[in-house]
Amino acid sequence: MRIVTWNVNSIGARLERVLAWLELHQPDVLALQELKCTDAAFPLMEIQALGYEVATWGTGRWNGVALLSKVGLADITIGLTDQPEYEGALEPRAIGATCNGVRVWSVYVPNGREPDHDHYAYKLEWFAALQATVDAEMKASPALPLAIIGDFNVAPTDEDVWDIAKFENSTHVTPAERTALTNLQSIGLVDHMPRALKGAPYTFWDYRQAAFGRGWGMRIDLVYANAPFDAAITDCWIDREERKGKGASDHAPVVIDLTGAP
DNA sequence: ATGCCCTATGATATAGGA
Numbered sequence: 111m112r113i114v115t116w117n118v119n120s121i122g123a124r125l126e127r128v129l130a131w132l133e134l135h136q137p138d139v140l141a142l143q144e145l146k147c148t149d150a151a152f153p154l155m156e157i158q159a160l161g162y163e164v165a166t167w168g169t170g171r172w173n174g175v176a177l178l179s180k181v182g183l184a185d186i187t188i189g190l191t192d193q194p195e196y197e198g199a200l201e202p203r204a205i206g207a208t209c210n211g212v213r214v215w216s217v218y219v220p221n222g223r224e225p226d227h228d229h230y231a232y233k234l235e236w237f238a239a240l241q242a243t244v245d246a247e248m249k250a251s252p253a254l255p256l257a258i259i260g261d262f263n264v265a266p267t268d269e270d271v272w273d274i275a276k277f278e279n280s281t282h283v284t285p286a287e288r289t290a291l292t293n294l295q296s297i298g299l300v301d302h303m304p305r306a307l308k309g310a311p312y313t314f315w316d317y318r319q320a321a322f323g324r325g326w327g328m329r330i331d332l333v334y335a336n337a338p339f340d341a342a343i344t345d346c347w348i349d350r351e352e353r354k355g356k357g358a359s360d361h362a363p364v365v366i367d368l369t370g371a372p
Numbered sequence: 373a374t375g376c377c378c379t380a381t382g383a384t385a386t387a388g389g390a
Binding site for chain 2 (some may be wrong): 280
């Protein structure tokens with residue numbers, strides 16, 4: 111079974127690329143982030159035509175997450191338990207579902223903006239809610255393969271950014287953000303390192319300053335897998351080819367192949 | 373070398389991204 115996570119930076123702007131990518135790589139499950147559209151505006155017909163069931167949570171201009179599956183889409187959960195709000199709004203940043211006996215969470219963790227910004231505190235609170243939600247699920251179903259996949263907006267180590275010196279006083283690399291990741295590890299999730307097809311294992315390159323061509327990337331799209339999920343992984347890789355050319359998302363898909371049917 | 377930003381919106385600037 112092939113499961114993929116991809117921050118598409120607008121499903122509307124990316125639709126032709128997403129459809130072509132689905133046809134080429136045939137994932138069974140695709141977790142999307144940054145839809146930037148409402149549920150009503152999601153291109154349902156085009157995706158369903160390729161054989162996918164779809165669950166979305168999008169409210170418009172920003173954020174938005176979805177799960178696409180060819181192998182069943184059961185027990186859909188919209189949002190986290192006690193998910194914190196930002197400026198009075200419950201943002202569409204997490205959606206979970208069970209696909210062919212595998213529990214998948216598609217997450218778009220808040221950016222944080224600046225370490226002294228309210229959004230940064232919100233980011234840490236959001237991580238705590240994510241952990242509590244998934245911890246409860248894993249305790250209820252310890253044998254069920256489960257993974258949180260998506261845009262975590264944290265680079266786990268200094269090796270996961272092109273130049274740590276450029277990140278002084280920046281989010282994504284602070285001790286508190288990295289502690290949020292190690293806290294997830296403490297409840298039994300493994301940061302599964304993908305295989306880089308070329309160069310460093312980055313998943314994001316900024317649009318600005320020709321960052322992709324210069325290799326100025328970050329690994330922030332992550333696979334946090336419980337033991338049953340991690341044991342089933344046969345391959346995991348970053349499709350940096352998809353970052354090339356005009357009309358690419360600033361994030362590359364991360365592909366996870368698992369043993370077992372289908 | 374896949375290259376000097378991209379996206380959506382009560383738009384003709386602005387907010388957000390990371």
